[in-house]
Amino acid sequence: MHHLIADQLSFAVFERELATSYGIELGEDVQHHSQARPLQPRDHSRWQRAVAAGVATSAALERRRAELDGAPTTLDWGRERVGRFAFQGVRGATRSSTHLRRSVTQLATRALVTPYTVCLSAYAILLSGRTKSCDLLVGTPIAGRTTPAAESALGYFAITVVVRIRLREDEPFRSLLERTNLVVLEALEHQHVGFNDVVRAVNPSGQPVPGQPLVQAVLAFQGDIRPAPELLGTTSRTVLVDNGSARVDLALEIFEDADEYQLLAIANAQLFARPDVDAALQDYLFVLGRALAEPDAEIGATIAALIDRLGGDAS
Template sequence: MTARSDRRSLLLRQLRTTLPTAPAPAGGDRAEAPLTGAQSGLWVIDQIDPGSSQYNVPLAYRLHGHLDLAALDRALAAVVARQEALRAVFDAEDDEPVQRFQGPTAPLRVVDLSTRTGADRERELREVLRAGSNESFDLATGPLLRVVAVCLGADEHVLLVVPHHIVFDGWSVGVFLRDLGACYQAELTGQPADLPALGGTYGDYARWHREWLAGEECRRTRDHWLTRLADLPAPVDLATKPRRPYAAAPGTPVPVGVDATSAAALDETCRRAQVTPFMVLLAAFAVVLSRRTGATDLLIGSPMANRPLPYTRHLVGYFVNLVVLRVDLGGDPTLAELLGRVRDVAVEAYEHQHYPFPELVDHLAPHRDTTVPPMVPVTFVLQDAEQEVATDWPGLRIEVEELRVDGTVSDLTVSLAPGPDGLWGDITYRADICDRSDIEDLASAFARTVREFASDPDVRVSSLDV
């Protein structure tokens, strides 16, 4: 075992032994809170590899129209004041990590490229986005959110938003943009921001979660996962090149999707089989993985929103939890039989999604290989269609700006989102272990397999053209 993995194991043991055995008392300093289970995992990683940018969450948007930069700066400050997690910094107190919500805030940074033209302007824009996306954070000193407005002209800007994952997840994207847009409008009009009242803060959730971790429901949830994942199979391994420690390098994402016709057929399959689109897509992905690895007992990771309390819907913060979906393709099932198996697995995962993945890894103690993410190096994501999304702001039309992010965590992630013309997204992967041609082939096979699920449910998996 390497020195780095020794240190990681020690930190995890320290975290586990400092979990309280009874609910924490009410009251106390409301300006600080314990870390949630998921946050603890990221904090441990940062202690091992401080200054890494792999858990930055960069987002970029192109704004067309007149942008009042002073109003945007004030709106940003209002959002940080409203959303406690964006003021968090992280430290250790008596060997136990703690988050405090009185950290510094960073004002809006403005970069003016309006005097540049053509290729020079585009090249400098890409460099600003790349540098801003990859600049590291110090969890102990903060701030853990940076926002940069790049001025390309009088009526064109690119807004770069970069939080650290320990205070921000996928659901937070829509919440943050909604809050920022409402506060920006309020700054322009002088009226109060039209936003829902917050029934609690991220600190409230963190304190509740720590009590939950010490309770009976948590123990039942833990026991479910320990039983469900007993006799773990080997992690899915799609590598076609030798693995080297700490050598992860991202490849250019490969587009993947299901066109509108296939998406409509998929909806009919869901109605007929009484499953969700996520279940069909997961089953199709499992078939493709099985065909490429020869394995019939597969572990696939999938992030779930994990916002169990009603007020958390309106909060920015790190709630998401990675769950392990164990898909059984043994016995050459029909597509209908496989969908039934996946449905049962997914429903169980939804019901038990709150147990922190880092704690699960620590309990199961799988073989720690520094070249492979623990347990589930392959993940599947379907964005929630009901998640709050950004809308245009007063006088501004907003478009998502493409970003190339240098960091990579998993071996491979398929990420899809519903849209007006089907389900589309991309596959991110490690170019140090996979060739792009292999990932393009996997994307094509996935689309074909989804179509197969929408045709004859009595077809057996072995007969599919995958």
């Protein structure tokens, strides 16, 4: 099942149904809940078209355009972009400590935000240190399944929302969490506005830009890592396959795995090599760890410390 037609949640639905059907084929007494699904992808498409044609969506699109107006739409990594974006990727992976994940949860609880917001705020600091910009656009994929009926459907429902984060070097990390939480909630409220529509609204002339349009950095907080399907009489495991592709300059995926985080970074191979990706992962853990240890310290100090780690060169 290709990712072109199935999102992350669809794979989980498919694997559950595969396990059930496999058990039935073996003649096992398996409780089967399969039924005609109340929602099919074509139903969702009709709903999307109806929503897109509505007055409320036009107003929401204008609000999104106003929110993103004036934001830099290209990240400057200090490296020359050669040719068009080629979708060639290089990736690296690492794990956090149990202490770090626990600290993320504790700070999120105290600040009345989600662990995702904590991780996103730290990612913004990482990007600022590497691009020397304090005004950032970060893409984040969300499920796009806004009704209970969609939760058991197969298809590609995931959508990308754009979050604008403006850093103030003299503010503490705790304050950044509050502001980031507000812009995330605002973006989620208008998630029905199509990403392509937002791109066209921000760049109505259609003028080509270096790299991918509007968003060159993505943070995907994936939640619990998907367990391997339980097929009766077999032992199975999930294998992450590197297809050598990248969709943006730098994407960070965070999975909750037992008491730790599993981190996967995928970068544009036209700009970065494998050692760069590994370094970016370690820099992210450095930023996140420092912010968790001193949430009331000014984030400018963390950015400066990150640049020092980079040898004074944010690229």
